[in-house]
Amino acid sequence: MEIQLLREELLRPLQGVAGVVERRQTLPILGNVRIEAENSGAIRLTTTDMEVEMTADIGDGAREAGTTTVSARKLLDICRALPDGSEIHVSEQQGRLQLRAGSSLFTLGTLDAQEFPQVGSIEDGLRFSLRREVLEELLKRTSFAMAQQDVRHYLTGLLLEVGPEKLRAVCTDGHRLALCDAAQPPEVDGERSVIVPRKAVLELERLLSQAEETVEVTLSARYARFALGTLGITTKLIDAQFPDYNRVVPSDTRFNILVDRGPLREAVTRVAILANEKFRGVRLEAGTNMLKLTTHNPESEEAEETVSARYAGESFVTAFNATYLQEALGALDAETVNFCFTASDSSTLIQQPDTERLRYVVMPIRL
Amino acid sequence: MVCAASYEARRFGVHSAMPARRAERLCPRAIFVPPDFSRYKAVSRRVREIFARYTDLVEPLSLDEAYLDVTEPKIALPSATAIARAICRAIRAELHLTASAGVASNKYLAKIASDWRKPDGLFVIRPSQVERFLAPLPVGKLPGVGKVMKRTLADLDIVTVGDLRALSARELESRFGRWGIRLHELARGTDNSPVEPNRPTVQVSAEDTFERDLRLDQLEPHIRRLAQKTWSAAERRKGRVARTVVLKLKTSDFHVLTRSLTPSVGPASARELADIACALRERVERPPESRYRLVGVGLSGFIDRADFAAQQSLFEPSRPRSESVG
Secondary structure (H helix, E strand, O other): OEEEEEEEHHHHHHHHHHHOOOOOOOHHHHHHEEEOOOOOEEEEEEEEEEEEEEEEEEOOEEOOOOOEEEEHHHHHHHHHHHOOOOEEEEEEOOEEEEEEEEOOEEEEEEEOOHOOOOOOOOOOOOOEEHHHHHHHHHHHHHHHOOOOOOOHHOOEEEEEEEEOEEEEEEEEOOOOEEEEEOOOOOOOOEEEEEEEEEEHHHHHHHHHHHOEEEEEEEEOOOOOEEEEEOOOEEEEEEOOOOOOOHHOOOOOOEEEEEEEEEHHHHHHHHHHHOOOOOOOOOEEEEOOOEEEEEOOOOOEEEEEEEEEEEEEOOOOEEEEEEEHHHHHHHOOOOOEEEEOOOOOOEEEEEEOOOOOOEEEEOEEEOO | OOOOOOOOOOOOOOOOOHHHHHHHOOOOOOOOOOOOOOOOHHHHHHHHHHHOOOOOEEEEEEEOEEEOOOOOOOOOOHHHHHHHHHHHHHHHHHHOOOOOOEEOOOHHHHHHHHHHOOOOOOEEEOOHHHHHHEEEEHHHHHHOOOOHHHHHHHHHHOOOOHHHOOHHHHHHHHHOOHHHHHHHHHHHHOOOOOOOOOOOOOOEEEEEEOOOOOOHHHHHHHHHHHHHHHHEEEEEOOOEEEEEEHHHHHHOOOOEEEEOOOOOOOOOOHHHHHHHHHHHHHHOOOOOEEEEEEEEEEEOOOOEHHHOOOOOOOOOOOOOHHOOOO
């Protein structure tokens, strides 16, 4: 195998796929990047953690075909540290990878490419393409609500519901929920609902910012594949039933309060400073044309803010985790938001007055 | 799995933490009764009410054991022995249960004494008898001396507490550090730890060593049983709730691993605790054929219930945490 590339031609794709490589691997080869050089000159880099597989294609640079694997971390560190514009020459001899650039020479250990676990291609499944911004918006507006670690695996991912004229993302950690419908859903011939694991969602979000205009999606029974031009992510799906979220999105609410989003968000941030560090509880009290926010902590310190609102109903009190409020308010972008309550111990719907496309549901803290 | 065995069954070699099948083989006519923790808890509460007539200084040790400090009892009786007798009588009359009691000048001696005349008896170690009583006891009777320690001491030709007394505090300290000093005290019947009714709980856990080393995928029934035990113990820490779940494992070659998880809301039942502990096995990065000799389930990160804001769940019916029973 022999490759000749400019530093930048190798660095960008390598950064693209390195995210999935874990620092602590169960198998040493999972710390490696698979490098496949073809006779046509094309090069493909592949990384995997056995759940998520990432690929990056480099159009030209292979001088001699061959496949090997080498530490992704070390290769990335070397490429980063080389001067801009360096010409990199890589060759494999007797199980070692030699990398030359200018006056530098690195000899790296390799592992047999045959041992590298690969998903391979997904033959059947629902295929569709969509504009990058559409997918980017879905993820940006919902992914923060995924559970970080939870024994209920289905909460540590993003539910993607696809159908004719429908593309919806739902994330929830069991305490709050974020839902976003695509403004312009892609044309899809069929229906499918899958749970994309958290790690794949985060990697996808990262790659989308530098991707090309169109994303090709394939959803099979066990895998989802997202092809973003030269970069690709293939992920195992979470094999579980997503909870019935329709049940917990309030539809008929009793109290609707219209608040300016910016000032409310800032007020929450300020009162949260004196909230209990662990539970971050903020008490909300609704009165005529105002919303009062208060917090206190175990040291008996207190904060209070009053925000003007449009509200004429009876006064009532509830409480929320400040982080959940901040994140929901941050994911919306309208001038004003609607808080829709039914009772102080039931869920609250936060949405924009102009659309039902974005819905945030937050469960209260019992006072 | 056997949670507890009656004295009759124990005569056949049945003991707790034994697989039910094995117990059945040892004692074919044994009657197997599924545990009823809510009932045990209710009875335990009534027993504690009886204790409370005599003293407020009660430190519960488990559902069916507690330390009582009766230096200054609420009801004046001539001696601690008389109080122990009165309590056992009350338990028998009101709850139709037998109880055993140990009376001594400190906690650990009282515990040894209470084990002396089980299941239905009273044993008193008078201060003047302490040294004589302890000398012939096997060192394993001392709190903190388990299998491994026993073996280490046996290598030094120390089998009884009397043998242990032959070693000076300095010798024990150089060998075992601070634990050596404690051993020196225990060998002489000294224990100054007070009876603490509201001991702030740092960690509650239960663990078991298996007769045969097991694979990770065989541990679930053990984890569930231990979770039940840990949960019952944690529930007695009134006003305190735990947020962190800990899974402890010891490999067949004696490496101890722990994995823990602090969900945004701690477990609300023994079942949730068991579910989390079982799931923590996934974070053990060892080949699936590895074997383990011990498993433990713990709860830590205790905080005052008052500081605990009850975050409601979207998908589960919420219930008051204090009443949840696994």
